Amino acid sequence: MSEPLQPVIVGAGPAGIRAAERLVRSGLRPIVLDEGQRAGGQIYRRPLIDDGRSYRSRYGSGAGKAQRLHQAFEALLPAIDYRPETLVWNISAPERGNQLDILSSGVHRQIGFSQLILCTGATDRVLPFPGWTTPGVYTLGASQTALKAQGCTIGDRVAFMGSGPLLYLVAWQYMKAGARVEAVLDTAPLASKRHLLSLAAHAPRIVALGLFYGLQLQFAGVKVRHGVRPEAVLGKGKVEGLRYRRRTLKGERVETVTCDALAYGFALRPETQLADLAGCRFRFDERDRVWLPERDALGRTSRTDVYVAGDGSGIAGADAAEISGELAAVAMLQDQGNVSTDVARLLASREAILRERDILERAFPFPVDWFETVPDETTLCRCEEISVAEARRAMTAGSITEINRLKALSRVGMGRCQGRMCSAAATELLSGACGVPTGEVGRLRAQAPVKPIPLGFGGGELEARS
Numbered sequence: 255m256s257e258p259l260q261p262v263i264v265g266a267g268p269a270g271i272r273a274a275e276r277l278v279r280s281g282l283r284p285i286v287l288d289e290g291q292r293a294g295g296q297i298y299r300r301p302l303i304d305d306g307r308s309y310r311s312r313y314g315s316g317a318g319k320a321q322r323l324h325q326a327f328e329a330l331l332p333a334i335d336y337r338p339e340t341l342v343w344n345i346s347a348p349e350r351g352n353q354l355d356i357l358s359s360g361v362h363r364q365i366g367f368s369q370l371i372l373c374t375g376a377t378d379r380v381l382p383f384p385g386w387t388t389p390g391v392y393t394l395g396a397s398q399t400a401l402k403a404q405g406c407t408i409g410d411r412v413a414f415m416g417s418g419p420l421l422y423l424v425a426w427q428y429m430k431a432g433a434r435v436e437a438v439l440d441t442a443p444l445a446s447k448r449h450l451l452s453l454a455a456h457a458p459r460i461v462a463l464g465l466f467y468g469l470q471l472q473f474a475g476v477k478v479r480h481g482v483r484p485e486a487v488l489g490k491g492k493v494e495g496l497r498y499r500r501r502t503l504k505g506e507r508v509e510t511v512t513c514d515a516l517a518y519g520f521a522l523r524p525e526t527q528l529a530d531l532a533g534c535r536f537r538f539d540e541r542d543r544v545w546l547p548e549r550d551a552l553g554r555t556s557r558t559d560v561y562v563a564g565d566g567s568g569i570a571g572a573d574a575a576e577i578s579g580e581l582a583a584v585a586m587l588q589d590q591g592n593v594s595t596d597v598a599r600l601l602a603s604r605e606a607i608l609r610e611r612d613i614l615e616r617a618f619p620f621p622v623d624w625f626e627t628v629p630d631e632t633t634l635c636r637c638e639e640i641s642v643a644e645a646r647r648a649m650t651a652g653s654i655t656e657i658n659r660l661k662a663l664s665r666v667g668m669g670r671c672q673g674r675m676c677s678a679a680a681t682e683l684l685s686g687a688c689g690v691p692t693g694e695v696g697r698l699r700a701q702a703p704v705k706p707i708p709l710g711f712g713g714g715e716l717e718a719r720s
């Protein structure tokens with residue numbers, strides 16, 4: 255007789271941990287799958303080997319929250335079926351039952367689920383510029399991961415570029431860790447920071463922290479520039495600097511910064527591929543310029559038994575992720591008819607955070623005009639080595655107005671990352687070329703496997719289980 259199916263949570267970050275905690279409180283024993291070696295997710299990422307650093311030195315002002323979340327997870331371990339280093343790479347279509355394809359310790363398996371909560375988080379949103387594939391260029395998130403998980407920096411003399419609160423935070427963390435921060439190059443105009451004044455009324459702590467980071471960087475002599483557009487990464491074979499333009503009151507200036515590593519990014523993009531493969535309906539989010547799974551206030555998607563929470567359901571930050579994880583678990587329990595929790599307080603707290611996020615997005619805006627200054631020869635899709643010019647030629651030759659058509663005719667987004675790196679950029683390029691809003695060029699359909707899996711995983715290693 256086969257065992258009854260269990261609820262499954264994908265992702266052991268803030269959202270997944272709080273979802274698991276809520277289910278355990280109601281007497282369930284969820285399976286928690288995470289491709290990482292240790293629970294905590296992105297913001298509260300833990301080192302692979304304990305390196306003796308304190309919570310304070312690793313997580314700064316988030317130390318208390320990180321410690322509470324890690325402790326909560328440790329306490330859950332006897333009550334959950336936790337499977338680290340387990341990649342979920344596919345979900346069956348609704349008509350084929352509730353099955354996940356997972357890869358764990360090199361072994362491929364299928365597992366069934368009674369209900370599924372997707373807490374898959376986010377990764378950096380990147381845009382191409384000349385030289386962005388040069389060794390020594392990292393995403394902001396990756397540069398922070400090096401610090402948190404490996405206890406090392408990406409270089410000795412590092413420059414940071416992009417838009418988003420992470421830009422200043424990671425630069426400050428690098429300075430504190432002893433790296434020489436050569437420059438903070440903000441692609442947003444200085445004037446955009448005036449929006450932080452209205453944030454101060456709602457979230458004074460966030461604004462005070464941001465000011466603290468900015469001022470400490472400035473006092474340490476770090477060059478902080480606004481309205482930046484990169485022109486070229488300098489150096490052959492490795493980063494030796496960056497040439498950039500910036501808008502000043504007196505017009506444009508071209509400047510150079512010398513560095514041996516560059517970290518850059520433009521806020522985050524949600525990891526939504528599993529929700530897509532699950533057949534969930536999507537909607538376009540104007541603020542984040544991205545397609546998100548449709549969900550109700552608690553996280554129910556259009557597919558029965560599938561829920562979404564955390565940044566994978568829309569970028570809102572770690573505090574909101576914890577709340578939405580709990581809400582998704584409550585939704586699941588409600589749908590089983592066994593909980594009557596008052597969620598008004600949780601909803602109100604998340605609403606307040608979302609209002610703050612709206613202001614932050616205005617203070618750290620996405621550079622909507624990016625492709626106006628990106629030269630044709632720049633690589634757009636690094637997996638398939640497709641340049642901006644090749645993509646533009648395909649658009650013109652094929653009269654393309656839809657992103658999946660662009661993929662079919664140019665191979666942009668067809669490589670091993672499945673468009674996770676380039677689809678945001680390709681979408682912006684196409685919408686610019688067509689002169690239509692980003693949401694009108696469609697959504698790159700997800701394909702399994704959602705992340706690269708080793709060739710030859712099957713055969714003798716295939717172990718199917720339901």
Ligand SMILES: Cc1cc2nc3c(=O)[nH]c(=O)nc-3n(C[C@H](O)[C@H](O)[C@H](O)COP(=O)(O)OP(=O)(O)OC[C@H]3O[C@@H](n4cnc5c(N)ncnc54)[C@H](O)[C@@H]3O)c2cc1C
Nearest residue numbers: 265267268269289295296297342375395564565571572575
């Ligand atoms: C690199 C990076 C650095 C960040 N740093 C900061 C910071 O310093 N300060 C800040 O306020 N915010 C930061 N953020 C944002 C913050 O991390 C998120 O808001 C928060 O972690 C969201 O929590 P979550 O549970 O939704 O997702 P996450 O914390 O991202 O957790 C998602 C989990 O899902 C797992 N997962 C995803 N897909 C799969 C799959 N297919 N199979 C198995 N497991 C999977 C991942 O391994 C991960 O553990 C950062 C984000 C990123 C991407």
